[in-house]
Amino acid sequence: MQPSGYTPTPDLSRATTLPAHWYVDPEYLDVEKQRIFWRTWQAVGHADAVAHAGDYLACEVLGEPLVVVRGEDGVLHAFSNVCRHRASIIAEGQGTCRALRCPYHGWTYGLDGRLLGQPEFEGVQYWDRSSVCLPAMPVETWGPFLFVRLDPGGPPLAEVLGDIPREARRLGCDLDRLRFYQRKDYLLNCNWKVYVDNYLEGYHVPVAHPGLFRELDYSRYRVETHRYYSSHYAPIRPAQGDPERRYTSDGAAALYYWIFPNFMLNIYPDNLSSNIILPLGHDRTLTIFEWFFPPEHLAPDSGVARRTLAFSDEIQIEDIKLCENVQRGLRSRTYDTGRLSVKRENGVHHFHMLMHEFLTA
Ligand code: FES
Ligand SMILES: [Fe+2]
The missing domain is CATH 3.90.380.10 (Naphthalene 1,2-dioxygenase Alpha Subunit; Chain A, domain 1)
Incomplete structure (x- = not known):
């Protein structure tokens, strides 16, 4: 159209x-x-929900399920919150974890999005666990806000915000x-x-x-x-x-x-x-x-x-x-x-x- x-x-x-x-x-x-x-860039939540290693926050952009996690190394990631097995939503709400576990059949994903384990999957042909990963997307924080962009490419958040951070500081906020x-x-x-x-x-x-x-x-x-x-x-x-x-x-x-x-x-x-x-x-x-x-x-x-x-x-x-x-x-x-x-x-x-x-x- x-x-x-x-x-x-x-x-x-x-x-x-x-x-x-x-x-x-x-x-x-x-x-x-x-x-x-x-x-x-879409505001999806508060930065303090994912302030520490292992913190996660389930959120969405217009119905698209996402999860933001802070890895053990302190790096922030945003992933699709949809299990690669049969599409269940993985994380709900917010909390702290060592891995993301799907509540349907128990597939687990590392905080870097990679599939770590799946019960009773021996014998499956033409399938390589090491290639299974939750799709990642850009994520950034600014002040109390957490922003995600579903499509890669496009300007970084700082470029979009331009002079706003400086002007807010000048106002005393x-x-x-x-x-x-x-x-x-x-x-x-x-x-x-x-x-x-x-x-x-x-x-x-x-x-x-x-x-x-x-x-x-x-x-x-x-x-x-x-x-x-x-x-x-x-x-x-x-x-x-x-x-x-x-x-x-x-x-x-x-x-x-x-x-x-x-x-x-x-x-x-x-x-x-x-x-x-x-x-x-x-x-x-x-x-x-x-x-x-x-x-x-x-x-x-x-x-x-x-x-x-x-x-x-x-x-x-x-x-x-x-x-x-x-x-x-x-x-x-x-x-x-x-x-x-x-x-x-x-x-x-x-x-x-x-x-x-x-x-x-
Ligand atoms: S849908 Fe996630 S483990 Fe089956
Ligand atoms: Fe108005």
Whole structure:
């Protein structure tokens, strides 16, 4: 299937949005899985789950079962979590082990992925145990996150992240000190790209997020696009004693990043949150929000964590309604494509260009 109906143009003043059928035709998701989700770094869990030799973590990328293990030599590996015998899932959850043992017939695999043993297999012809190995794929960590890419080839994680690690440090957010605090899932009745589009512009903030609008200096809000990510500069307005305001650190900035295709980072001086956007179907999307705080803000009497979560929840509920409305509109027989604000929607345009690039590659 070849995606159709979108003519990419680098000139935002002439660009259109992606055609509606890219969001409502179920066939697009299959193509997106193979050409986008398998070819990009996907956040699959927390780095501290595999901090020590022998640690393993079972995870998946859009239904593809994986296991990340740290070998005896300290090297991190990601393997297919599918047994080479008759395809059972091997590892579940997380833990520590010396070898991975399939729960079906007991084949065991070393932490390097090689088959170590299989009961009662004498006499099998044209089969060489030493050549049996769980397929491996690239795995990397950054701060509290663990990333895997299903297809080999493509840029290393550091190249994809570009200047993000340096900018986070400059803001005062020390990623290596952050500890996982809480996860919250939201289910949306919309295509995953509708949610991403919504994240990528501040254009809707004055109308749709009154609480957030109070916090931000909207006139200085801007989006900068890079090769594989965009950064959203959203300066916080001075509080001037307003008790309603969440952020009072005058002049402090927040950094928002979107990393192609489905990972978002919201970085504040005192915390970080990530959003992972996972398609469950062409019109069903799971968004996973996770919060990370430095240890001193995880103390039970700290109100910072609680206030941050409540504020985020308010914005998310507003966004869900917007996104589900858009999905309904995209199904209309009267709508195909729209146009973009040159001043405010360059991030959306950048995403659409990347979508086209990957889907037609
Ligand atoms: S399926 Fe794994 S040992 Fe049989
Ligand atoms: Fe929003």
